[in-house]
Amino acid sequence: MITCSKIYTDIPFAHRQHLHSGHCSQIHGHNWDIKLDFACSEYDSNGFVVDFGKLKYLKKYIDDNLDHACVFSDEDPLAKQILDSAPAGVYQPYWVKSASGEGLAKHLYQVFSALVREHEGERVWISGIEIFEDRKNTVKFIPQL
Template identity: 60%
Template sequence: MITCTKKYFDIPFAHRQHLHDGHCSFVHGHNWDIFVTFACENLDENGFVVDFGKLKFLKEWIDLHLDHACVLASSDPLKDKLVSAAPEAWNVYEVDSCSCEGLARHLLEVFDSLVRKNSNGRVWVCKLEVSEDKKNSATAYGKNS
């Protein structure tokens, strides 16, 4: 197996950790970084795991779902109330858990599916790291790691 990593920096989005007993229970924002590590057994005809120039589908996904969005947990009891108060003001993306760890796991699953589809199964995501304001991070590892 051989790997390479693509880094996406300074993606602004908010989240709310509704189960937290401190200030993280309020809607608040960060600049996030996402580091995606790709893996394969056989390099392509150019000698690449992936051609970084052909990963636009990941950047487009990030721009559509995360850029200036608010990530909320599906189980957040205030989610519908927050959004219905001013629906035109929200770009909400729902996940099981919007902690750094939950985001790493979720994004690994989403990106792995997209990468496998776009590479006809030759490449997979073996690791995905999410960094919150360059201070805190969490890493999820794929099943093929």
């Protein structure tokens, strides 16, 4: 099988690990990278797994939803209080089940997979996603098919 990858770099957003016993429980940010691995059942008419030039919808999702956002867990007991305490527009909340890198990788895999199916059909799919919190820490999610 041949796969290809697209990397979206330097996406600034914050998160909070509300269950963490250390400093990660505080809101803090990173310049994240997101690497998507694509696979296909057959190449397109150009001989590509996926045409990178036609993935603008993924970049738009990132720009509209993650760029300068603050990722909160649905289960964070302080999230609503944090958001309510700030003037409107201070936070751009982005809700996930788990605000960990692992939770974010699984969530974004699901979101991006749905977008790829919507735009590309069944011919191509995301075979894995890797989230880079920084140069030292990454999480990779590979679905069990």
